[in-house]
Amino acid sequence: MSEKVLMKGNEALAEAAIRSGCKMFFGYPITPQTELAAYMAKKMPKIDGVFLQAESEVAAINMVYGAASAGKRVMTSSSSPGVSLKQEGISYIAGSDLPCVIVNIVRGGPGLGGIQPAQSDYFQAVKGGGHGDYNLIVLAPSSIQEIVDIVHDAFDIADKYRMPVMIMGDGMLGQMMEPISFPDADEVKIPEKPYATNGTQLKRKKNIVNSLYIEPSELEKMVFERYERYKKVEENEVRVEEYKLDDAEYVIAAYGTIARVAKTAIEKLRADGVKVGLIRPITLWPFPKASFENVAGKVKGILTVEMSMGQMVEDVRLSVNGKCPVDFYGRTGGMIPTPDEICAALLKMKEGK
Numbered sequence: 001m002s003e004k005v006l007m008k009g010n011e012a013l014a015e016a017a018i019r020s021g022c023k024m025f026f027g028y029p030i031t032p033q034t035e036l037a038a039y040m041a042k043k044m045p046k047i048d049g050v051f052l053q054a055e056s057e058v059a060a061i062n063m064v065y066g067a068a069s070a071g072k073r074v075m076t077s078s079s080s081p082g083v084s085l086k087q088e089g090i091s092y093i094a095g096s097d098l099p100c101v102i103v104n105i106v107r108g109g110p111g112l113g114g115i116q117p118a119q120s121d122y123f124q125a126v127k128g129g130g131h132g133d134y135n136l137i138v139l140a141p142s143s144i145q146e147i148v149d150i151v152h153d154a155f156d157i158a159d160k161y162r163m164p165v166m167i168m169g170d171g172m173l174g175q176m177m178e179p180i181s182f183p184d185a186d187e188v189k190i191p192e193k194p195y196a197t198n199g200t201q202l203k204r205k206k207n208i209v210n211s212l213y214i215e216p217s218e219l220e221k222m223v224f225e226r227y228e229r230y231k232k233v234e235e236n237e238v239r240v241e242e243y244k245l246d247d248a249e250y251v252i253a254a255y256g257t258i259a260r261v262a263k264t265a266i267e268k269l270r271a272d273g274v275k276v277g278l279i280r281p282i283t284l285w286p287f288p289k290a291s292f293e294n295v296a297g298k299v300k301g302i303l304t305v306e307m308s309m310g311q312m313v314e315d316v317r318l319s320v321n322g323k324c325p326v327d328f329y330g331r332t333g334g335m336i337p338t339p340d341e342i343c344a345a346l347l348k349m350k351e352g353k
Helices: 009-019 034-047 057-069 080-085 087-095 122-126 144-161 171-175 216-236 257-271 289-296 312-320 339-350
Strands: 005-008 024-027 050-053 074-078 100-106 137-139 164-170 177-180 240-243 250-253 276-281 283-285 301-306 326-330
Touching (some): 005 009, 009 100, 009 164, 009 177, 024 034, 034 050, 057 087, 057 100, 074 080, 100 144, 122 164, 122 283, 144 216, 250 312, 250 339, 257 301, 276 289, 289 301
Parallel strands (some): 100 164, 250 301
Antiparallel strands (some): 005 177, 240 276
């Protein structure tokens, strides 16, 4: 690992992407992720890469579609309303079985909402925000160091399964600064992409990248094949942190930066004799169902904490399948739950109120 440097989350993510072999970035400025695009604008020309600020988010995602078709490691970033505008293009990329990395630094909504941090894009990310049957792999880091560590994996996983990967963080994670270390530089190994539309040199048949299938049976066959690949993702790519579960009588479920707030609440509760643990999904899709299934019959309840009106809580409830109570505590609109608020919500659950 390199020596520690102090970096803002957005800029650390951009630098990690460059070190992961990303040579093309297409985006459009929007708070609170603009520093990511600005960093790429400065750095990409120095590495013989491409930075282009598109005329809109719609244009940017379609440029990603083109670069991914040509076999390039490509990334785009935006924040909530901008990601909404990209949804049609994301669906096209998923329907064409192409890899790319999409970053969403989430802000409050709906509509223009506000520029403060939120987690209210969970449904959009994990349920397929565009049209049709498809999934994204969704990674939710909770620290800037974890962002750095996860970016290379995001590109590798996208290439491995030929599908888009979303890195989803809230505005707080994009704007805060922390000391980080980058992994020692290794040669980036980008796999061969025989499907790429990068010129035949008269050595092979033409490649065609397409998501249009006029015959219903042909489209169904392609979707079935894609979902067989998704099963492999669910078997192999689930990531989760389990914290102090061994003796836990209650569990808090939280992801991203709110999981860090939840850990402070857990320490306070344990100091008062309440045995609480944490399950932190790192992959929001595939969701770590097994972690919740494993505790469902052992604990007295699970409290899901989010910066939203309650979205991940639905997946928690599906995972435990009625085997234990699941309560919810959330703040929205850019408000951040405090450790004391989480403690109060857990004690309320404990007391059956």
